[in-house]
Amino acid sequence: MGKVLLPLFRPVMLAANCVWNSCVWHSRETFRQENRWPTEAELKAKFKSFAAWRELHSQSAQAVVEEYFEAVSAYHKHRENVHLEMNPPGFKPKDHLRTVTWKRQGFDVEGNTLVLKLSRGKEPIEVVLPEGWDVVVLPDGTEVKGVPVEVKVKAVVRRRRVENLVLHVTLDLGVVPVNQVGAVSAYDYNSAVFARAVSSGRLDLFVCRELLSLVQYRNKTIAGFQEKMSRLKEGSRRWRRCLSAKVRVLKRLGRRIRQIEHTLTKSFAGLDEAEGVAFAVVGDLKDLRRSARTGIKGRKASQKINQMAYDRLAREQRYKNLVRGVQTDTWTERNTSSTCCLCGARNPAWRRHRGLWVCGRCGLVLQADLNGAANLLKQYLFRDCRNRALSFAFREARVWRWDGKLNRFVQVSPRAA
Numbered sequence: 001m002g003k004v005l006l007p008l009f010r011p012v013m014l015a016a017n018c019v020w021n022s023c024v025w026h027s028r029e030t031f032r033q034e035n036r037w038p039t040e041a042e043l044k045a046k047f048k049s050f051a052a053w054r055e056l057h058s059q060s061a062q063a064v065v066e067e068y069f070e071a072v073s074a075y076h077k078h079r080e081n082v083h084l085e086m087n088p089p090g091f092k093p094k095d096h097l098r099t100v101t102w103k104r105q106g107f108d109v110e111g112n113t114l115v116l117k118l119s120r121g122k123e124p125i126e127v128v129l130p131e132g133w134d135v136v137v138l139p140d141g142t143e144v145k146g147v148p149v150e151v152k153v154k155a156v157v158r159r160r161r162v163e164n165l166v167l168h169v170t171l172d173l174g175v176v177p178v179n180q181v182g183a184v185s186a187y188d189y190n191s192a193v194f195a196r197a198v199s200s201g202r203l204d205l206f207v208c209r210e211l212l213s214l215v216q217y218r219n220k221t222i223a224g225f226q227e228k229m230s231r232l233k234e235g236s237r238r239w240r241r242c243l244s245a246k247v248r249v250l251k252r253l254g255r256r257i258r259q260i261e262h263t264l265t266k267s268f269a270g271l272d273e274a275e276g277v278a279f280a281v282v283g284d285l286k287d288l289r290r291s292a293r294t295g296i297k298g299r300k301a302s303q304k305i306n307q308m309a310y311d312r313l314a315r316e317q318r319y320k321n322l323v324r325g326v327q328t329d330t331w332t333e334r335n336t337s338s339t340c341c342l343c344g345a346r347n348p349a350w351r352r353h354r355g356l357w358v359c360g361r362c363g364l365v366l367q368a369d370l371n372g373a374a375n376l377l378k379q380y381l382f383r384d385c386r387n388r389a390l391s392f393a394f395r396e397a398r399v400w401r402w403d404g405k406l407n408r409f410v411q412v413s414p415r416a417a
């Protein structure tokens, strides 16, 4: 955006920094005097009369308080997981230029000019953008015009000096233009269950208990052989016989596992091709590995990583999609298992036992992995699955189960899941 605008933005960013520091100060003060932490609403109400608050558009000022509370809850979550090295959100230096957010009501668009509003009575800041700033080109060349939903202005600091200002505009591309180039499908890999959600409203559930039990059996077999061989003298006749038995058994199990995996990814690619899907989205495995390592939602993540060859499955799916003209993309699974796909409310407790999602706000009852896949789809289309109602309806899910005699997946009644 250039340094030319810095004098215009500096007072606004300093005011936002001032609101942040007020959050820190008042939280600590309330705790010191009353032995409790203040609420978000309390701080917002308190700060309304502050001079810094009145520099900013009300939504921008509120956004600072919201960011502070997000930082506090992230800190507590880390504390619960015994990551003590993290510091609680604290004071920033007086001259720190804080990133300022303009929400939907905080700005206007007039052609190629972005009008960023400040508090009532203050002149808004106008930023002229280059032609085509709100157009996104999809991989197939289609141009989609987006609707801006949020603007952020950030300072780029290098060696403690402000080098530049950066303008981030979040565009809502909507689901309709995406549909013009073909549907989008999303996949949730989850130990024995694979869920699929498509922007056309299709829902599919692949139940693969055989695959999971084969993988578990193989792990047990490996451990068994290892235990047995550790008691034998390495290189002895009995040791060598044991080794060749191990290789033989594992080869046979590996073949059966690969066959189911192959049929599974082939079924995914086949459905996508038949239903005119342009993009298939799978959860980002890097996220899983990170959360498995840091211990966040540990159980689910470590199950996912340790038991199944998700890397291989994702790679096979990608390859099979490619030969059918379906593009594959990965996207973050953050919040997808704790948010309602229908109304967008988030509450991890609504994921009930036996893998059922029961929404406490809108009453949606759905198999939890289907809810996860639908949220991954929403996340891909809208960049966030939270606080947003679904703009299209899902049909009843089809349930598929592995048939060991036919060596393929067959559709079964939905109640079987």
Ligand SMILES: [Zn+2]
Binding pocket: 340, 341, 342, 343, 344, 345, 359, 360, 361, 362, 363, 364
């Ligand atoms: Zn809901």
